[in-house]
Amino acid sequence: MADDRLSVIFGALADPTRRAILARLAQGPASVNELAEPFAMTLPAVSKHLKVLERAGLISRGREAQWRPCKLEAEGLQEASEWVDRYRQFWESSYDKLDAHLKNMMKGT
Amino acid sequence: MADDRLSVIFGALADPTRRAILARLAQGPASVNELAEPFAMTLPAVSKHLKVLERAGLISRGREAQWRPCKLEAEGLQEASEWVDRYRQFWESSYDKLDAHLKNMMKGT
Protein backbone atom coordinates (compact mmCIF):
# COMPACT_ATOMS: atom_id res chain seq x y z
CA MET A 1 0.00 0.00 0.00
CA ALA A 2 1.13 3.58 -0.67
CA ASP A 3 2.40 5.41 2.39
CA ASP A 4 0.85 8.85 2.02
CA ARG A 5 -1.39 9.88 4.93
CA LEU A 6 -4.76 9.32 3.27
CA SER A 7 -3.79 5.94 1.84
CA VAL A 8 -2.60 4.80 5.26
CA ILE A 9 -5.86 5.98 6.82
CA PHE A 10 -8.17 4.41 4.24
CA GLY A 11 -6.01 1.29 4.23
CA ALA A 12 -6.49 0.98 7.98
CA LEU A 13 -10.26 1.31 7.57
CA ALA A 14 -10.33 -1.38 4.86
CA ASP A 15 -10.59 -4.24 7.33
CA PRO A 16 -13.64 -5.40 9.31
CA THR A 17 -11.60 -6.37 12.38
CA ARG A 18 -10.05 -2.92 12.56
CA ARG A 19 -13.41 -1.18 12.06
CA ALA A 20 -14.87 -3.32 14.85
CA ILE A 21 -11.99 -2.28 17.11
CA LEU A 22 -12.73 1.38 16.37
CA ALA A 23 -16.41 0.83 17.09
CA ARG A 24 -15.50 -0.69 20.44
CA LEU A 25 -13.15 2.17 21.26
CA ALA A 26 -15.86 4.70 20.48
CA GLN A 27 -17.46 3.49 23.74
CA GLY A 28 -14.28 4.22 25.69
CA PRO A 29 -10.64 3.09 26.10
CA ALA A 30 -9.76 -0.60 26.37
CA SER A 31 -6.79 -2.89 26.89
CA VAL A 32 -5.44 -5.09 24.11
CA ASN A 33 -6.89 -8.23 25.71
CA GLU A 34 -10.31 -6.60 25.98
CA LEU A 35 -10.14 -5.59 22.34
CA ALA A 36 -9.01 -9.05 21.26
CA GLU A 37 -11.71 -10.90 23.16
CA PRO A 38 -14.49 -10.82 20.51
CA PHE A 39 -12.24 -12.15 17.75
CA ALA A 40 -11.21 -15.68 16.79
CA MET A 41 -7.66 -14.51 16.41
CA THR A 42 -4.43 -14.64 18.40
CA LEU A 43 -3.22 -11.70 20.43
CA PRO A 44 -0.25 -10.91 18.17
CA ALA A 45 -2.65 -10.59 15.24
CA VAL A 46 -4.72 -8.01 17.15
CA SER A 47 -1.52 -6.28 18.18
CA LYS A 48 -0.63 -5.90 14.50
CA HIS A 49 -4.06 -4.44 13.72
CA LEU A 50 -3.56 -1.93 16.52
CA LYS A 51 -0.22 -0.91 15.10
CA VAL A 52 -1.89 -0.25 11.74
CA LEU A 53 -4.58 1.86 13.42
CA GLU A 54 -1.98 3.76 15.42
CA ARG A 55 0.12 4.52 12.34
CA ALA A 56 -3.02 5.91 10.70
CA GLY A 57 -3.65 8.26 13.64
CA LEU A 58 -6.95 6.51 14.37
CA ILE A 59 -5.99 5.39 17.88
CA SER A 60 -3.29 6.11 20.45
CA ARG A 61 -1.79 3.86 23.09
CA GLY A 62 -0.88 4.75 26.66
CA ARG A 63 0.85 2.95 29.50
CA GLU A 64 -0.60 1.87 32.80
CA ALA A 65 1.46 -0.74 34.62
CA GLN A 66 1.47 -3.81 32.36
CA TRP A 67 -1.52 -2.60 30.37
CA ARG A 68 -1.38 -0.51 27.22
CA PRO A 69 -4.82 1.07 27.02
CA CYS A 70 -5.97 2.12 23.54
CA LYS A 71 -8.23 5.04 22.80
CA LEU A 72 -9.85 6.46 19.71
CA GLU A 73 -8.21 9.51 18.14
CA ALA A 74 -10.09 12.10 16.14
CA GLU A 75 -7.25 13.00 13.80
CA GLY A 76 -7.32 10.19 11.24
CA LEU A 77 -11.09 9.95 11.21
CA GLN A 78 -11.39 13.63 10.54
CA GLU A 79 -8.95 13.53 7.65
CA ALA A 80 -10.89 10.69 6.06
CA SER A 81 -14.11 12.60 6.54
CA GLU A 82 -12.73 15.75 5.01
CA TRP A 83 -11.64 13.89 1.91
CA VAL A 84 -14.96 12.14 1.41
CA ASP A 85 -16.85 15.35 2.09
CA ARG A 86 -15.42 16.91 -1.04
CA TYR A 87 -17.64 14.48 -2.95
CA ARG A 88 -20.79 15.04 -0.92
CA GLN A 89 -22.09 17.68 -3.28
CA PHE A 90 -21.66 15.23 -6.13
CA TRP A 91 -23.87 12.52 -4.73
CA GLU A 92 -26.38 14.93 -3.32
CA SER A 93 -26.85 16.35 -6.80
CA SER A 94 -27.16 12.76 -8.11
CA TYR A 95 -30.03 12.23 -5.73
CA ASP A 96 -31.60 15.49 -6.74
CA LYS A 97 -31.51 14.28 -10.32
CA LEU A 98 -32.99 10.91 -9.36
CA ASP A 99 -35.66 12.66 -7.35
CA ALA A 100 -36.52 14.93 -10.27
CA HIS A 101 -36.62 11.93 -12.56
CA LEU A 102 -39.03 10.03 -10.29
CA LYS A 103 -41.30 13.03 -9.90
CA ASN A 104 -41.31 13.40 -13.66
CA MET A 105 -42.28 9.76 -14.10
CA MET A 106 -45.09 10.04 -11.61
CA LYS A 107 -46.51 13.02 -13.45
CA GLY A 108 -46.96 10.59 -16.31
CA THR A 109 -45.02 12.72 -18.76
CA MET B 1 -8.22 -7.62 1.55
CA ALA B 2 -11.60 -8.66 3.05
CA ASP B 3 -14.45 -8.67 0.58
CA ASP B 4 -17.27 -7.06 2.54
CA ARG B 5 -18.65 -3.88 0.96
CA LEU B 6 -17.03 -1.35 3.26
CA SER B 7 -13.61 -3.02 3.10
CA VAL B 8 -13.79 -3.04 -0.69
CA ILE B 9 -14.74 0.65 -0.71
CA PHE B 10 -12.08 1.81 1.74
CA GLY B 11 -9.55 -0.46 0.05
CA ALA B 12 -10.30 1.24 -3.26
CA LEU B 13 -9.79 4.66 -1.66
CA ALA B 14 -6.45 3.59 -0.14
CA ASP B 15 -4.45 4.47 -3.24
CA PRO B 16 -3.41 7.91 -4.49
CA THR B 17 -3.78 6.98 -8.17
CA ARG B 18 -7.36 5.86 -7.61
CA ARG B 19 -8.22 8.96 -5.59
CA ALA B 20 -6.76 11.12 -8.39
CA ILE B 21 -8.93 9.27 -10.89
CA LEU B 22 -12.01 9.99 -8.78
CA ALA B 23 -11.03 13.65 -8.53
CA ARG B 24 -10.75 13.81 -12.31
CA LEU B 25 -14.13 12.10 -12.76
CA ALA B 26 -15.76 14.59 -10.40
CA GLN B 27 -15.29 17.09 -13.26
CA GLY B 28 -17.13 14.81 -15.67
CA PRO B 29 -16.87 11.46 -17.50
CA ALA B 30 -13.64 10.44 -19.25
CA SER B 31 -12.20 7.64 -21.37
CA VAL B 32 -9.56 5.25 -20.03
CA ASN B 33 -6.83 6.92 -22.09
CA GLU B 34 -7.79 10.34 -20.79
CA LEU B 35 -7.70 9.04 -17.24
CA ALA B 36 -4.34 7.34 -17.77
CA GLU B 37 -2.67 10.38 -19.32
CA PRO B 38 -1.47 12.11 -16.10
CA PHE B 39 0.18 8.97 -14.73
CA ALA B 40 3.60 7.42 -15.34
CA MET B 41 1.95 4.05 -15.64
CA THR B 42 0.91 1.67 -18.42
CA LEU B 43 -2.67 1.45 -19.63
CA PRO B 44 -3.24 -2.04 -18.21
CA ALA B 45 -2.27 -0.76 -14.76
CA VAL B 46 -4.87 2.02 -15.00
CA SER B 47 -7.40 -0.49 -16.28
CA LYS B 48 -6.85 -2.53 -13.13
CA HIS B 49 -7.38 0.50 -10.94
CA LEU B 50 -10.63 1.21 -12.75
CA LYS B 51 -11.79 -2.33 -12.11
CA VAL B 52 -11.11 -1.87 -8.39
CA LEU B 53 -13.08 1.39 -8.38
CA GLU B 54 -15.93 -0.21 -10.29
CA ARG B 55 -16.11 -3.18 -7.92
CA ALA B 56 -16.36 -0.69 -5.05
CA GLY B 57 -19.32 1.09 -6.68
CA LEU B 58 -17.28 4.29 -6.95
CA ILE B 59 -17.45 4.49 -10.75
CA SER B 60 -19.38 2.90 -13.61
CA ARG B 61 -18.34 2.22 -17.16
CA GLY B 62 -20.38 2.65 -20.31
CA ARG B 63 -19.84 1.88 -23.99
CA GLU B 64 -19.53 4.26 -26.87
CA ALA B 65 -18.04 2.77 -30.03
CA GLN B 66 -14.50 1.71 -29.07
CA TRP B 67 -14.45 3.92 -25.96
CA ARG B 68 -15.50 2.89 -22.48
CA PRO B 69 -16.32 6.18 -20.75
CA CYS B 70 -16.06 6.14 -16.94
CA LYS B 71 -18.15 8.23 -14.62
CA LEU B 72 -18.28 8.82 -10.90
CA GLU B 73 -20.98 6.98 -8.95
CA ALA B 74 -22.48 8.24 -5.72
CA GLU B 75 -23.13 4.86 -4.16
CA GLY B 76 -19.73 3.84 -2.81
CA LEU B 77 -18.80 7.35 -1.75
CA GLN B 78 -21.99 7.68 0.18
CA GLU B 79 -21.50 4.39 2.02
CA ALA B 80 -17.99 5.46 3.04
CA SER B 81 -19.33 8.79 4.21
CA GLU B 82 -22.10 7.20 6.24
CA TRP B 83 -19.63 4.98 8.06
CA VAL B 84 -17.22 7.79 8.88
CA ASP B 85 -20.08 10.05 9.93
CA ARG B 86 -20.89 7.75 12.81
CA TYR B 87 -17.64 8.97 14.37
CA ARG B 88 -18.18 12.65 13.67
CA GLN B 89 -19.76 13.24 17.04
CA PHE B 90 -16.72 11.70 18.66
CA TRP B 91 -14.19 14.04 17.16
CA GLU B 92 -16.43 17.05 17.46
CA SER B 93 -16.66 16.40 21.18
CA SER B 94 -12.86 16.01 21.24
CA TYR B 95 -12.57 19.47 19.78
CA ASP B 96 -15.08 20.81 22.26
CA LYS B 97 -12.88 19.45 25.01
CA LEU B 98 -9.79 20.99 23.46
CA ASP B 99 -11.61 24.27 23.07
CA ALA B 100 -12.71 24.22 26.69
CA HIS B 101 -9.20 23.41 27.75
CA LEU B 102 -7.74 26.32 25.81
CA LYS B 103 -10.31 28.77 27.16
CA ASN B 104 -9.50 27.58 30.61
CA MET B 105 -5.79 28.14 30.09
CA MET B 106 -6.37 31.64 28.78
CA LYS B 107 -8.38 32.56 31.83
CA GLY B 108 -5.19 31.92 33.73
CA THR B 109 -6.80 29.47 36.14
Add this chain to the structure above:
DNA sequence: CGGTTAATTAGCTTGTTGGTAAATTACCCA
Protein backbone atom coordinates in the same frame (compact mmCIF):
# COMPACT_ATOMS: atom_id res chain seq x y z
C1' DC C 1 -10.79 -7.42 -46.11
C1' DG C 2 -6.63 -5.14 -43.55
C1' DG C 3 -5.02 -1.50 -40.56
C1' DT C 4 -5.56 1.50 -36.53
C1' DT C 5 -7.12 2.84 -32.07
C1' DA C 6 -9.17 1.68 -27.43
C1' DA C 7 -9.14 -1.23 -23.88
C1' DT C 8 -8.81 -5.65 -21.51
C1' DT C 9 -6.81 -10.19 -20.42
C1' DA C 10 -2.97 -13.31 -19.45
C1' DG C 11 1.23 -14.40 -17.36
C1' DC C 12 4.95 -13.01 -14.64
C1' DT C 13 7.68 -10.56 -10.77
C1' DT C 14 8.04 -8.15 -6.57
C1' DG C 15 6.65 -6.46 -2.27
C1' DT C 16 3.14 -6.34 1.31
C1' DT C 17 -0.58 -8.17 4.36
C1' DG C 18 -2.62 -11.12 7.75
C1' DG C 19 -2.15 -14.82 10.14
C1' DT C 20 0.50 -18.37 13.21
C1' DA C 21 3.77 -20.20 17.13
C1' DA C 22 7.50 -19.33 20.03
C1' DA C 23 10.42 -16.23 22.44
C1' DT C 24 10.95 -11.82 24.83
C1' DT C 25 9.98 -7.63 27.39
C1' DA C 26 7.70 -5.30 31.09
C1' DC C 27 5.38 -5.00 35.07
C1' DC C 28 3.11 -6.62 39.48
C1' DC C 29 3.00 -9.29 43.71
C1' DA C 30 4.27 -12.59 47.40
Add this chain to the structure above:
DNA sequence: TGGGTAATTTACCAACAAGCTAATTAACCG
Protein backbone atom coordinates in the same frame (compact mmCIF):
# COMPACT_ATOMS: atom_id res chain seq x y z
C1' DT D 1 13.95 -13.83 43.86
C1' DG D 2 10.62 -16.16 41.20
C1' DG D 3 6.02 -16.71 39.15
C1' DG D 4 2.08 -14.80 36.75
C1' DT D 5 -0.13 -11.62 33.54
C1' DA D 6 -0.06 -8.23 29.50
C1' DA D 7 1.65 -7.27 25.35
C1' DT D 8 5.13 -7.12 21.72
C1' DT D 9 8.76 -9.03 18.74
C1' DT D 10 10.67 -12.43 15.79
C1' DA D 11 10.55 -15.78 12.24
C1' DC D 12 7.96 -17.85 9.11
C1' DC D 13 4.24 -18.83 5.51
C1' DA D 14 0.34 -18.32 2.21
C1' DA D 15 -2.36 -15.19 -0.22
C1' DC D 16 -2.80 -10.94 -2.49
C1' DA D 17 -1.77 -6.20 -4.66
C1' DA D 18 0.44 -3.48 -8.12
C1' DG D 19 3.29 -3.07 -11.61
C1' DC D 20 5.26 -4.71 -16.24
C1' DT D 21 5.21 -6.84 -21.22
C1' DA D 22 2.92 -9.32 -24.65
C1' DA D 23 -1.17 -11.00 -26.60
C1' DT D 24 -6.06 -10.47 -27.40
C1' DT D 25 -10.73 -8.51 -28.16
C1' DA D 26 -13.69 -4.92 -30.08
C1' DA D 27 -14.95 -1.31 -32.94
C1' DC D 28 -14.09 1.93 -36.40
C1' DC D 29 -12.36 3.38 -41.21
C1' DG D 30 -10.69 3.00 -45.95
